Amino acid sequence: MAALREEVLPPSLDATAEQPPLFDGTTRLYTAYICPYAQRVWIIRNYKGLQDKIKLVPLNLYNRPDWYKEKVYPLNKVPSLEHNGKVIGESLDLIKYVDGNFEGPSLLPDDPAKREYAEELLSYSDTFVSSIISSFKGDTAKEAGAQFDYLENALQKFDGPFFLGEISQVDIAYVPFVERYQVFLFEAFKIDITEGRPKLAAWIEEFNKNDAYKQTKYDPKAIVEHYKKRFLIWE
Numbered sequence: 715m716a717a718l719r720e721e722v723l724p725p726s727l728d729a730t731a732e733q734p735p736l737f738d739g740t741t742r743l744y745t746a747y748i749c750p751y752a753q754r755v756w757i758i759r760n761y762k763g764l765q766d767k768i769k770l771v772p773l774n775l776y777n778r779p780d781w782y783k784e785k786v787y788p789l790n791k792v793p794s795l796e797h798n799g800k801v802i803g804e805s806l807d808l809i810k811y812v813d814g815n816f817e818g819p820s821l822l823p824d825d826p827a828k829r830e831y832a833e834e835l836l837s838y839s840d841t842f843v844s845s846i847i848s849s850f851k852g853d854t855a856k857e858a859g860a861q862f863d864y865l866e867n868a869l870q871k872f873d874g875p876f877f878l879g880e881i882s883q884v885d886i887a888y889v890p891f892v893e894r895y896q897v898f899l900f901e902a903f904k905i906d907i908t909e910g911r912p913k914l915a916a917w918i919e920e921f922n923k924n925d926a927y928k929q930t931k932y933d934p935k936a937i938v939e940h941y942k943k944r945f946l947i948w949e
Contacts, residue, residue: 718925721765723747728774733781741768742796744786746775748940750890751805752793753930757886758809760926762818768795806836809883821883828878835868835877835884842888846895850945854903858895862907862914865892869913875920889921890930897934898941 726747734742743759745752759768773782773792783790787801794803795811802811813821822832842861849857865888872879877888892907896918899905908915921927 718760718763718929719765721929724770724772726772726774727779728777729779731779733779733785734771736785736796737799740796742771743768744771744773744782744792744794744796746773746792748775748932748936749792750894751791753890753932754805754886755793755795755808755812756930757889757927758812758821758883760929761821761881761886761924762812762816764812764816764818767816768812806839806887809886813883821881821886823878823880823882828872828882831871832878832882832884836887838864839887839891843891846891847945850902854899855905858899858905858907862911865917866911866914869917875916881924885917885921889927892918893931894937894941897937901938902942902946 734740743752743755745756756770759765773779775792778790786796787794787803789803791803793805793808794801795808797811797815802808809821822829842864845861846858849861868877869875871877874880876882877884892914896907899907908918
């Protein structure tokens, strides 16, 4: 991957912001800096070198503009992508869409066995996310640990630091959530997700060298505060 220029990130749009033009030929990624689902698509945009082809339109999710639901994306969620006269959503679908419809290095190998494994891991990602979140109210070390053991085992299938050996859609689907869970589990529960999981530790380390990902990382302190308010309110 070519060196990525440092991008000046636009400010988030709130309820007072004017709507950008719609269907004027510009491809827009409606996102939110705090959202891990939106971060998936932001990473693949960067990795494929599409900073000039896909414009970021960040929204303030706590005070989002009415025009987003009314005129852009009725589901009122991020991410969504405005491209070729339509707006489409759902982060896993958008990872595949951006990879398949834009220039830049492919993030899905030709090997049929790796493609099949990719679909298995992508399909499991929702279970991974929901299981970790539910663990916050249960036996966190045991329940969250089982999910990170799943990743550790998955990383052993092919040679290389990533799930399919080389970086792929699968890694991009998981890393925004691992980023958040790593800091939150350590701060709130004193759980080190990399302990006893050398493959996972190496995977995180490798990602932290990647400019396409590094530019999308969210402030760890803000992650912890957000998750505490959202998930530890029963304490």
